[in-house]
Amino acid sequence: MVENRPFLTFLTHAFLILGFVVVAFPVYVAFVASTHDLQTLLTGAVPLLPGSHFIENYSAILTNVSAAHGLPNYSHMALNSLVMAVVITIGKILISITSAFAIVYFRFPFRVLAFWIIFVTLMLPVEVRIMPTYKIVADLGMLNSWAGLTIPLIASATATFLFRQFFMTVPDEILEAARVDGAGAMKFFWDILLPLSRTNIGALCVILFIYGWVQYLWPLLVTTDTSYYTLMMGMKRMVTAQDGVIAWNYVMAGSVLAMLPPILIVIFMQRLFIRGLTETEK
Incomplete structure (x- = not known):
């Protein structure tokens, strides 16, 4: 029989959530950065909310950006x-x-x-x-x-x-x-x-x-x-x-x-x- 220990359950979930945040946060930052224009990113601080350049940036990477780097x-x-x-x-x-x-x-x-x-x-x-x-x-x-x-x-x-x-x-x-x-x-x-x-x-x-x-x-x-x-x-x-x-x-x-x-x-x-x-x- 498994004892019901609310504190251990809370601690387990807390560590699980913390681990998820540590792993997922850099991915989220990369996604947010991909939705802003270059001038916003050159300020030195990446916003925490998505921007309005999602379609523009992803269309550019799939079409003409690679050619500009000789790729x-x-x-x-x-x-x-x-x-x-x-x-x-x-x-x-x-x-x-x-x-x-x-x-x-x-x-x-x-x-x-x-x-x-x-x-x-x-x-x-x-x-x-x-x-x-x-x-x-x-x-x-x-x-x-x-x-x-x-x-x-x-x-x-x-x-x-x-x-x-x-x-x-x-x-x-x-x-x-x-x-x-x-x-x-x-x-x-x-x-x-x-x-x-x-x-x-x-x-x-x-x-x-x-x-x-x-x-x-x-x-x-x-x-x-x-x-x-x-x-x-x-x-x-x-x-x-x-x-x-x-x-x-x-x-x-x-x-x-x-x-x-x-x-x-x-x-x-x-x-x-x-x-x-x-x-x-x-």
């Missing part, structure tokens, strides 16, 4: 980011789930060693691996290409580890029953393991999509052709002075628009995301 159209950069995020997400899921399946259900020499080699890469920060990775991409002629943008980011030790841990919790009786019914390895994978992994895949899709969407350092290294610029690169280029002044109203409008795809992914997949992180019963 492709905003929608073109957003499409590049979307393609990159989707390819990275699908690639990471496919490689991770199949490699975890091989490690758990196949008996081959150095199977455990192979897993630990994959796992150890989690301890290496991106900055340690980025120069040799860039050298390989350059030698293979993949600079300024979709292959160079996506393939080096597809491997995921984290996803492989999570799928391996999940597969190890699947009862052995299911595998034995599949063998009795004459199911081969791939049929067992497609008909049994893949449906059981649906919530895990959903949760990882949310995480990996956001990971691909916010990539900045790697695209900055492997692309010099503006047609391959992602949204994060474009937004960084926009935070440059034009005639000594940064157009913060357009920068904030672009930032708000850049936040929408990850937010929509989380909203529409929140049920699978939560179940994938918390569900333990098979």
Whole structure:
């Protein structure tokens, strides 16, 4: 029986509300700034209420502001980011789930060693691996290409580890029953393991999509052709002075628009995301 303690309930809700305010307030300030003109923002104090330039600022960021900074159209950069995020997400899921399946259900020499080699890469920060990775991409002629943008980011030790841990919790009786019914390895994978992994895949899709969407350092290294610029690169280029002044109203409008795809992914997949992180019963 859970005791009713009004003070603890109040304290819990107070901390929850405080956490929400801390997280949401900068986003609200960015939205408010995107609805004012540049002169208002140059006063040094951002108003706390939306202004009257919402349509003007957002129309400008979607049409002609990017060209003023030597960038492709905003929608073109957003499409590049979307393609990159989707390819990275699908690639990471496919490689991770199949490699975890091989490690758990196949008996081959150095199977455990192979897993630990994959796992150890989690301890290496991106900055340690980025120069040799860039050298390989350059030698293979993949600079300024979709292959160079996506393939080096597809491997995921984290996803492989999570799928391996999940597969190890699947009862052995299911595998034995599949063998009795004459199911081969791939049929067992497609008909049994893949449906059981649906919530895990959903949760990882949310995480990996956001990971691909916010990539900045790697695209900055492997692309010099503006047609391959992602949204994060474009937004960084926009935070440059034009005639000594940064157009913060357009920068904030672009930032708000850049936040929408990850937010929509989380909203529409929140049920699978939560179940994938918390569900333990098979």
